Amino acid sequence: MQAKQLSVFIENREGRLDEVLAVIKSAGVNILSLSLADTSEYGLLRLIVNDPAAADAALKTNGFSSMLTGVLVVRLDNKVGSLQDFLGILAKEKINLEYMYGLTIENGGKASLVIKASDLDKAASILLKAGAELLSNEDIVKL
Amino acid sequence: MIWNEKMETMSREELTKLQSERLVATVKRVYENVPAYRAKMDAIGLKPEDIRGVEDLSKLPFTTKADLRENYPFGLFAVPQDEIVRVHASSGTTGKPTVVGYTENDIKMWSECVARCMTMAGITKKDIVQVAYGYGLFTGGLGAHYGAEYMGATTVPMGTGNTQKLITLMKDFGATAIACTPSYLLHIAEVLKEGGDLDKIKLRAAVCGAEPWTEEMRHQIEATLGIDAHDIYGLSEVMGPGVACDCSYHNGLHVCEDHFIPEIISPTTLEPVPEGETGELVFTTITKEGLPLIRYRTRDLTSITYEKCKCGRTTCRISRFKGRSDDMLIIRGVNVFPSQVEEALLQVDGVSPHYLIVVDRVNNLDTMEIMVEVDEKFFSDEIKGLEALSKKIAKAVQQMIGLNAKIKLVEPRTIERSMGKAVRVRDNRKLV
DSSP: OOEEEEEEESSSSSSSHHHHHHHHHTTOOOEEEEEEEOOOSSEEEEESSSSSSHHHHHHTTTEEEEEEEEEEEEESSSSTTTTHHHHHHHHHTOOOOEEEEEEEEOOSSEEEEEEESSSSHHHHHHHHHOOOOOEOOHHHHHO | OOOOHHHHOOHHHHHHHHHHHHHHHHHHHHHHHOHHHHHHHHHHTTGGGOSSSGGGGGSSOOBHHHHHHHHHTTTTTTTTTTGEEEEEEOTTTTTTOOEEEHHHHHHHHHHHHHHHHHHHTOTTTTEEEESSSOOOOHHHHHHHHHHHHHOOOOOEEEEEOOHHHHHHHEEEEEEOOEOOHHHHHHHHHHHHHHTTOGOOOOOOOEEEEEEEOOOHHHHHHOOOOOHHHHHHEEEEETTEEEEEEOOOOSSEEEOOOOOOTEEEEEETOOBBTTTTEEEEEEEEEEESSSOOOOSSSEEEEOEEOOOTTTTSSSSSSEEOOOOOSSSSSSETTTEEEEHHHHHHHHHHHHOOEEEEEEEEETTEEEEEEEEEEEOGOOOOSSSHHHHHHHHHHHHHHHHHHHHOOEEEEEEETOOOOEEEEEOEEEEEOOOO
């Protein structure tokens, strides 16, 4: 089960991140988590939002390069070693992680992560088989 | 000093007579041996006997780079292929290079012209000349090399790319002259200065060409290195470096007029303009055997004076170049058309994105950056995907034009849209 991530290309220029956030705000879309990968000249902003399609459309209308990307959102027990347990399984199956970032830490003792892997479908089935909980965009909003 | 007193100082009347004889013979020869020229002349009802002297030159049709492309590779050669002893080629606008061919006599004539130019720069057979142009298909390296050897100078085939070695040999050999692009010489000067080596060299003269430069740049080179720097002009289609050069008075470039007849035309009306007025330079070769060119449009903008020079030479002088009548750029001595960059981008994804070529000069070396808008066609949510895209574009550009360009990915709509013709080039260099 994949979740939709919003990816936005931004140049390393003053105020560009602010402009992206302003567009998402005026579209009435709530940001749940984000990660900013940067190089010397440009950055890639990756966001988990409550309405990816609406944010994508609003950004495109405003001239930004954005796209929706499939990612896995894994909900784990918030305890020592649980991340390593699951990532170790992926490593054994020779699945590469392209990037990952945190989503939420819940009061009930659960924590969620966003993962982009080389083979998303295979990674999802391996994780499910190992007993991991994968979240959809609808699930994330309810957290 | 003058290399060939007879040819370089003959009276204008004698020169005109000689040019006329050679022109008549050339026109007859191309009409008989080159189907493309014959077809062009037949199309306007022009017979070789209609050309009786230089006064009839403007009756002849023009030749352009497109003619060379359409007759790729050897179609415009006026001799059988077995008489061609060398070919050179420059990058073309449609992936096909422009090919030029030389007979044994052509190579001798070329060497003679380069020797005249080097003599204008004060170089003699006693000098040690480092040739630091690119060797290979480009005419710069071998052209300057053969000229320097022909005049008896000790010739060092450096090529380009290893500045440290060039400087080491310059010091160790006591090199007294160099032939390279002006921007490369400025770079060499900077490196010498940084290394505290300026007083360890014996350099005294330079012939620089293959790219446009300014008087200011010449003064800067001369002041830094304590040398005399000269502007050598040429283009591979016509021959290569050595078509013209400035003498010690630096008051225009003397054309080797007994081999090449220059004209200045208006790029719009294509009619000859009065002496001294700026227009497009056109050359007719009158001694070349392999690839004679009739009224070849160089696209270089300049003017001509026929006034006798203080140096004693009677050959006409073309002024410093004032730009181009097309969109060709000269980057590190390499001719680049924006359409070539566009073609390279097309190869990457089948769709040409919005792009802008930014040319600049940093530490005296030309830089080329291509800004490419990242839209849906060129997008990845992974940095490595975007980096792979940059590399792919850079490789396609490198293969197309032979230059390494820096690829800068930018947001959509950040490249200015112009009304009408798109602005594809921003040249920040101050060359004219």
